Amino acid sequence: MIVDVAILKRKRTRVKPILGIETSCDETAASVVAADRTILSNVVLSQLDEHRAFGGVVPEIAARAHLDHLDRIVAQALGDAGLKLGDLSAIAATAGPGLIGGVLVGATTAKALAMVAGLPFLAINHLEGHALTARLTDNVAYPYLLLLVSGGHCQVLAVEGVGRYRRLGTTIDDAAGEAFDKTAKLMGLGYPGGPALERAAKAGDSKRFALPRPMLGRPGCDFSFSGLKTAVRRRVDELGEALDPQATADLAACFQAAVAASLVDRSRHAIEMFEVDHGAGHAFVVAGGVAANQSLRAALSELAGSRGMPFIAPPMALCTDNAAMIAWAGHERMAADPQGDGLDFKPRPRWPLDPGAARSIGAGAVKA
Amino acid sequence: MTLSFTLSDERKTEELAARLAMIARVPDIILLFGDLGAGKTAFARAFIRAWSADPNTEVPSPTFTLVQPYEAPRGPVWHFDLYRLGDPDELWELGLEQAFAEAVCLIEWPDRLGSWTPADRLEISVDLCDQDGSETGTARIARLTGFGSWRDRLAALRDGP
Numbered sequence: 001m002i003v004d005v006a007i008l009k010r011k012r013t014r015v016k017p018i019l020g021i022e023t024s025c026d027e028t029a030a031s032v033v034a035a036d037r038t039i040l041s042n043v044v045l046s047q048l049d050e051h052r053a054f055g056g057v058v059p060e061i062a063a064r065a066h067l068d069h070l071d072r073i074v075a076q077a078l079g080d081a082g083l084k085l086g087d088l089s090a091i092a093a094t095a096g097p098g099l100i101g102g103v104l105v106g107a108t109t110a111k112a113l114a115m116v117a118g119l120p121f122l123a124i125n126h127l128e129g130h131a132l133t134a135r136l137t138d139n140v141a142y143p144y145l146l147l148l149v150s151g152g153h154c155q156v157l158a159v160e161g162v163g164r165y166r167r168l169g170t171t172i173d174d175a176a177g178e179a180f181d182k183t184a185k186l187m188g189l190g191y192p193g194g195p196a197l198e199r200a201a202k203a204g205d206s207k208r209f210a211l212p213r214p215m216l217g218r219p220g221c222d223f224s225f226s227g228l229k230t231a232v233r234r235r236v237d238e239l240g241e242a243l244d245p246q247a248t249a250d251l252a253a254c255f256q257a258a259v260a261a262s263l264v265d266r267s268r269h270a271i272e273m274f275e276v277d278h279g280a281g282h283a284f285v286v287a288g289g290v291a292a293n294q295s296l297r298a299a300l301s302e303l304a305g306s307r308g309m310p311f312i313a314p315p316m317a318l319c320t321d322n323a324a325m326i327a328w329a330g331h332e333r334m335a336a337d338p339q340g341d342g343l344d345f346k347p348r349p350r351w352p353l354d355p356g357a358a359r360s361i362g363a364g365a366v367k368a
Numbered sequence: 369m370t371l372s373f374t375l376s377d378e379r380k381t382e383e384l385a386a387r388l389a390m391i392a393r394v395p396d397i398i399l400l401f402g403d404l405g406a407g408k409t410a411f412a413r414a415f416i417r418a419w420s421a422d423p424n425t426e427v428p429s430p431t432f433t434l435v436q437p438y439e440a441p442r443g444p445v446w447h448f449d450l451y452r453l454g455d456p457d458e459l460w461e462l463g464l465e466q467a468f469a470e471a472v473c474l475i476e477w478p479d480r481l482g483s484w485t486p487a488d489r490l491e492i493s494v495d496l497c498d499q500d501g502s503e504t505g506t507a508r509i510a511r512l513t514g515f516g517s518w519r520d521r522l523a524a525l526r527d528g529p
Binding site for chain 2: 097
């Protein structure tokens with residue numbers, strides 16, 4: 001049987017490291033990860049600090065910029081790992097979803113490297129990278145429930161195995177991180193908005209202003225944060241001159257409490273949906289930049305604890321966009337199917353992780 | 369010509385967006401002005417759902433991806449959010465030129481367009497209503513101003529509900 005031979009081969013010959021490449025949004029990143037989960041190198045070029053003054057504008061979106069940096073970043077990732085192309089078992093790259101220009105640069109570079117080195121090329125879904133990070137960092141067993149909350153994503157997934165993801169819920173408007181950034185901006189706090197708002201909230205009274213609790217008690221586990229943002233805007237307008245440091249702190253605390261209440265409520269529903277299929281006691285994984293917020297993290301951790309679920313939150317450097325997660329997803333894919341993807345694989349600007357969720361983020365609308 | 373509409377709730381927003389979708393055609397360009405939280409994306413969502421004749425179409429905020437394209441029987445709609453854009457040159461990367469030729473374009477934060485701002489366009493400015501004291505905070509004012517062909521076409525929205 002072919003499958004058994006493949007497994008035997010893998011057992012006999014140690015699986016070599018994989019190079020991962022990520023260029024689907026603002027970061028240009030490359031990383032080498034060993035099969036035993038050791039991250040041999042992890043290089044991320046981000047423009048965040050340089051552009052703090054622009055209050056959220058991150059101009060490093062252009063394919064041109066990825067093109068300018070990627071060769072150097074890949075060389076550095078290999079150099080940091082002390083490896084050459086020939087020491088690798090495959091080249092993995094984000095092939096979607098994302099800005100098509102950037103994705104093309106990363107995927108084409110990976111294909112060229114794979115061709116030159118005679119290695120398999122792996123087209124990785126960016127969201128799959130996020131979904132499998134907890135297996136890289138904590139070796140979490142399948143199945144598990146994943147809450148992915150970042151600047152661009154806000155969804156709950158049942159991760160049932162490699163390539164087997166079921167989207168239980170998603171935001172119907174803003175992502176949670178986006179709501180933090182925009183709310184911080186309209187309150188006159190700094191950028192990035194998440195940490196700035198969290199700092200302000202520390203000295204605030206979370207009961208001073210009544211803010212809506214988005215989606216609370218609604219069936220399912222979809223999210224919505226746009227109305228909350230507008231509610232804060234109204235408070236800011238009403239307060240006018242009275243928006244002194246204390247009012248700012250109070251409003252920040254109220255906003256954070258509202259997001260926490262909403263995330264906990266939605267997650268509770270998601271857990272119930274997940275447990276119908278998989279039973280109790282599986283891990284609850286929270287990934288994405290928003291998980292850096294201590295107050296939200298505590299609330300979600302408490303929820304997991306109350307349901308008897310191990311709470312896993314991978315370290316922040318691996319929750320924001322990075323290439324180690326792409327390399328690791330490559331390992332998972334190679335273990336399942338050592339063939340890899342064809343060099344004719346076409347990058348996909350829209351690529352839902354769960355094709356069954358037909359109406360996912362713009363995906364239902366675009367014909368490939 | 370500028371038309372003003374008071375949108376007391378989400379349904380009024382949907383109604384106006386639906387009437388606009390009826391007179392819109394490929395390749396119209398609709399610019400959405402307004403502060404953070406004013407309701408630009410909410411209006412765009414209502415328009416896309418009306419244009420697609422599908423009230424369940426998921427229309428997430430395009431801030432992160434900068435653009436979300438949608439296919440519909442009447443033609444494609446591209447929903448842009450230029451909030452994060454650094455340089456108008458980057459509009460090339462987003463396929464703006466192609467979209468201007470082939471799709472209905474809804475563009476949030478259109479002040480970033482610079483010299484790309486087309487002569488033929490509908491400008492919509494969305495603001496929260498000051499006099500609205502409701503906790504839910506749904507009341508808005510939409511001001512529609514037509515340029516080019518929209519100067520005359522806007523009249524179709526003046527009468528009616």
